[in-house]
Amino acid sequence: MSSTVHVFVISPDTRSERRFDLHLTIEQLKNKLELFTGIPVQNQNILLLNNEKDTEPVTTLNEDSRPIGYYGVQDWQVLKVIDTNPATSLTGQLHDTSGVEKFELSEEAYAQRHDTVLAYKQRNKIGRFAEKDAEPEKPVPAINLPVGSRCEVETSEEGFHKRGTVRFVGPTQFGNGEGTWVGIEYDEPMGKNDGSVQGVQYFSCKPNFGVFVRPDRVQIGDFPVEEIDFDDEEM
Known part of the structure; x- marks a missing residue:
């Protein structure tokens, strides 16, 4: 009988396929879940579902000292991680804008800024700022890289892939x-x-998780999160 189990892990901001040792305690499981859900251990409420569409959980993994196997977790069931206090979680802070003061800028103030699309067009003589005797603008090839899409980034190392999610597309x-x-x-x-x-925030993520590349290095597709084998990290 296998001592590991394959499950789907879902949280308010993540979805991934993972493999865990059935002897892992719930406390140890929570420490691992924090790494890729961003939800602190003390804020986690873990529900066991048969599938993602279930509204009623099979059970709740609520005893930290119990191993995963105690709850009868089976392959391809779902661990749904509830954030009981989003205000203190990294993901909750990124999405909760209730305490952020709305920023409004007048047209005059906007025109005086140097970090706007308007200023960019003025500097590069684009659109209505183009010189009258200048050659017509060449059409810009359409870039089909929707924000939120799963992707794989080309690297120089053969067989090594970097996967992630598109968070920003545009000029910088x-x-x-x-x-x-x-x-x-x-x-x-x-x-x-x-x-x-350089001090300009184009999107938000955890440190060392973000990167900017040219579009020709990005391939959009059904690229699931690659499985991480935590066993090598435990001695």
């Missing part, structure tokens, strides 16, 4: 403001930033 202030950049939130900390570059 870095790179001389030329061309389109794609902001990726990697599944693992293999990036270079937290979604910001």
Whole structure:
């Protein structure tokens, strides 16, 4: 009989396929879940479902000292992680805007800024700012990289793939403001930033999970989160 179980783990902001040892205690499980759900251990309420559409849980994994196997967890069932206090969680802080003061900018103030799309068009003589005798603008190829799409980023190392989610597509202030950049939130900390570059925040993610690449290095598709074998981390 196998001592491990394959399950789907879902939370308010994540969905992944994972493998756990049935002898792992619920307390140890929560420590692992915090790494990829962003929900602190003390805020986790773990429900066991037969599938993601179930409204009634099979049971609740609520005794920290019990092993996973005690609850009869089976392959391809679902562990639904409820955040009991989103205000103190990383994901909750990123999505809760109730305490953020609304920022409004007048047209005059907007026109005076140097970090806007308007300023970018003025500097590069694009659209209505183009010189009258200038050649017509060349059409910009359409980039079909929807924000929120799963993707894989090309690397120079053969057989090594970096997977993540598209979080930003558009012009930036870095790179001389030329061309389109794609902001990726990697599944693992293999990036270079937290979604910001040179003090400008283009999207938000945990440190070292964010990266910006050119569109031709990004492939959109059904790329699930690659399984992490935690066994090698425990001695």
